[in-house]
Amino acid sequence: GNSVTQMEGPVTLSEEAFLTINCTYTATGYPSLFWYVQYPGEGLQLLLKATKADDKGSNKGFEATYRKETTSFHLEKGSVQVSDSAVYFCALRGRGSYIPTFGRGTSLIVHP
């Protein structure tokens, strides 16, 4: 079956540091890949997505590239802000599957 593995958190960074949150997946075929963000007390929000190999999703300074050869979709940001503190979820949706699969989430804490 499909699965998503994320690095465990919390990830603690200083403001303006470079961020990487690793995500690898297992799926049959070529799934669509997503990153969601959950701010404290809120629901999940779609951050970015990529639907085919080598696609790069980007939004709000965050980027992730769909790497078929390494089955990865790592989230990156060049300079984090305190306001980026949240929990980040990697997710996939397989072709022909109606049930999206989420990782366990990675908490990011950014200090001033």
Place this chain on the structure above:
Amino acid sequence: GAGVSQSPSNKVTEKGKDVELRCDPISGHTALYWYRQSLGQGLEFLIYFQGNSAPDKSGLPSDRFSAERTGGSVSTLTIQRTQQEDSAVYLCASSPTLGAANYGYTFGSGTRLTVV
């Protein structure tokens, strides 16, 4: 509506009582999903609807859990005889359609259920 609305936002109930959680999806979204998020855990899939139909109920944790959707819109998740292990945040999400794999999902803010 403009977003996915869930109610109540918080619910404290006594062990053994029944609770109903409501989800109002984005107007026109035919697909609706329920997830459970427990402290320190990821998102646990519970059930999905295409229109009013729920083809796969295997994600529901026990027969105390049930869900329905009426008019292709509002969905209700019911937990009977609540137990302390049911305490979690229950999230609802909707999507324009079930079939297209490249759609993201719009989530509500969730209902935090505490069973005491």
